[in-house]
Amino acid sequence: MAQLWINCTKTDENRDIIMVSELNPDFKYEVSEYPGGENIRLCFACGTCSAGCPVREIDERYNPRKIIRMVLLGMRDRVLSSEFIWFCSTCYTCRERCPQGVRLIDVMTALKNIAVKEGYIHPLYKEQIKLLDKSGAIYEVDNRRRERSGLPFIQVRSEDTSQILKLTGLSNIVASEEGHEG
Amino acid sequence: MKYAFFLGCVIPYRVLNYELSTRRVAQELGVELVDVDGFACCGFPMRSVDVKTTLLMAARNLCVAEEKGLDICTICPACTSVLTETNKELKENEELKEEVNGKLANLNKKFQGMVKVRHFVRVLYEDVGIEKIKDRVVKDLTSFQLASHYGCHYLKPSDVYDDFDNPENPKSLDRLIEATGAQIVEYEDKKGCCGNVILGVNEDISLAMAKQKLDHISLSRPDALVLLCPACGLQLDNFQRRIEADFGASYKLPVLYYPQLLGLALGGEPEELGLDMNRVKVDELLKKLQ
Numbered sequence: 462m463a464q465l466w467i468n469c470t471k472t473d474e475n476r477d478i479i480m481v482s483e484l485n486p487d488f489k490y491e492v493s494e495y496p497g498g499e500n501i502r503l504c505f506a507c508g509t510c511s512a513g514c515p516v517r518e519i520d521e522r523y524n525p526r527k528i529i530r531m532v533l534l535g536m537r538d539r540v541l542s543s544e545f546i547w548f549c550s551t552c553y554t555c556r557e558r559c560p561q562g563v564r565l566i567d568v569m570t571a572l573k574n575i576a577v578k579e580g581y582i583h584p585l586y587k588e589q590i591k592l593l594d595k596s597g598a599i600y601e602v603d604n605r606r607r608e609r610s611g612l613p614f615i616q617v618r619s620e621d622t623s624q625i626l627k628l629t630g631l632s633n634i635v636a637s638e639e640g641h642e643g
Numbered sequence: 644m645k646y647a648f649f650l651g652c653v654i655p656y657r658v659l660n661y662e663l664s665t666r667r668v669a670q671e672l673g674v675e676l677v678d679v680d681g682f683a684c685c686g687f688p689m690r691s692v693d694v695k696t697t698l699l700m701a702a703r704n705l706c707v708a709e710e711k712g713l714d715i716c717t718i719c720p721a722c723t724s725v726l727t728e729t730n731k732e733l734k735e736n737e738e739l740k741e742e743v744n745g746k747l748a749n750l751n752k753k754f755q756g757m758v759k760v761r762h763f764v765r766v767l768y769e770d771v772g773i774e775k776i777k778d779r780v781v782k783d784l785t786s787f788q789l790a791s792h793y794g795c796h797y798l799k800p801s802d803v804y805d806d807f808d809n810p811e812n813p814k815s816l817d818r819l820i821e822a823t824g825a826q827i828v829e830y831e832d833k834k835g836c837c838g839n840v841i842l843g844v845n846e847d848i849s850l851a852m853a854k855q856k857l858d859h860i861s862l863s864r865p866d867a868l869v870l871l872c873p874a875c876g877l878q879l880d881n882f883q884r885r886i887e888a889d890f891g892a893s894y895k896l897p898v899l900y901y902p903q904l905l906g907l908a909l910g911g912e913p914e915e916l917g918l919d920m921n922r923v924k925v926d927e928l929l930k931k932l933q
Contacts, residue, residue, distance in 0.1 A: 496694060496732070515836040519851045547691070547844045550852070552836035553799035557810050573691040585843040586692045597683035600656035610659050610917070612666075613678055615650070621703055621750045622683045628746055629696040631689070
């Protein structure tokens with residue numbers, strides 16, 4: 462079972478030396494295989510992404526240019542176990558401005574998707590999977606309140622969403638966890 | 644003008660003022676928003692976890708609209724962007740479409756690529772048009788000084804939106820606000836992100852982003868902020884008092900969804916536009932109406 466992602470971050474952030482033996486040169490290809498990840502190797506580190514990033518402006522830990530460098534160097538474990546990969550606000554400023562067509566949001570998405578496969582899912586998303594499985598939406602509609610406001614009754618279909626979560630294996634993430642808790 | 648009305652998750656649950664005012668304004672302008680049985684979550688929340696899941700969830704919703712033979716009209720930009728992006732990808736990538744349809748067969752659904760997806764504000768801009776809106780305005784809002792906030796997903800990624808507006812210098816919402824007679828007030832970093840998407844991941848960063856946004860807007864002293872995204876609305880209206888308390892700031896900035904503003908200009912009553920549900924009181928703004 463993977464360690465808690467937040468603990469890994471603390472350990473890794475304190476470690477400044479990059480050990481060549483710990484690098485995984487195939488990591489960039491793994492990321493490239495995700496939709497939108499294709500162009501990551503075209504990055505020439507100009508820093509346009511970091512300069513326009515509203516999250517970076519608030520918190521230095523989220524630095525898009527640095528994250529891309531880490532991926533290209535092959536720092537797989539360190540990136541995947543880090544907290545910062547979950548910080549992207551998906552504002553798309555980097556994608557609009559990147560002179561090399563690197564789709565940074567898609568790269569961040571790929572990193573999060575790979576992290577999930579490695580067992581580093583952010584707790585927020587576990588809750589969302591459970592809600593989607595149960596009600597087909599991440600919020601449950603209160604039809605009585607809607608009626609009081611003069612809004613129509615809404616019936617969200619959960620069966621298909623639940624089926625999709627089974628098809629892609631996401632329901633297993635929650636199911637296996639519930640097994641552990643039990 | 645008839646569309647399948649895609650509400651998404653958060654609006655029918657806790658942003659009823661946006662939904663009420665949209666329905667009211669649409670009715671007034673002859674835009675028919677049809678409530679379609681069968682829509683579910685757009686897929687946006689699952690993108691961080693598994694892109695394939697998002698693709699299937701979005702594709703399935705597109706199929707529901709195709710079955711009804713209706714284009715989709717959304718009011719949540721996150722839904723808009725995921726549905727638009729998926730629609731484009733599946734229309735352009737035959738191999739991906741085959742793969743997705745293979746999975747969708749389990750749900751008795753098949754993506755064919757027959758509908759368009761657009762945000763309601765874009766529909767107002769492109770289909771109803773500024774001139775028609777101006778013609779229908781009955782209340783004088785010329786004393787309103789308003790700041791606009793486009794948020795992120797309404798405009799970006801711009802290539803999936805056929806470049807209908809320029810993300811670096813957007814105009815559509817400003818033109819629509821001006822169509823009501825109101826004046827636009829400019830402010831620093833107008834394109835800045837509100838930070839709501841990462842509220843559940845890191846509250847400190849998220850609220851600091853919102854604080855920065857509110858600081859910039861307040862410097863220009865508008866009567867209100869006008870926006871078109873439920874996430875931005877929750878962040879800047881519902882959380883405004885929390886941000887004031889956390890950072891020792893004072894904004895008291897009313898935040899309106901564009902259809903609420905337009906509804907007032909078209910002669911609607913504040914209550915039928917859900918203005919009584921706005922978290923920051925809009926009384927001072929409404930006094931300007933008389």
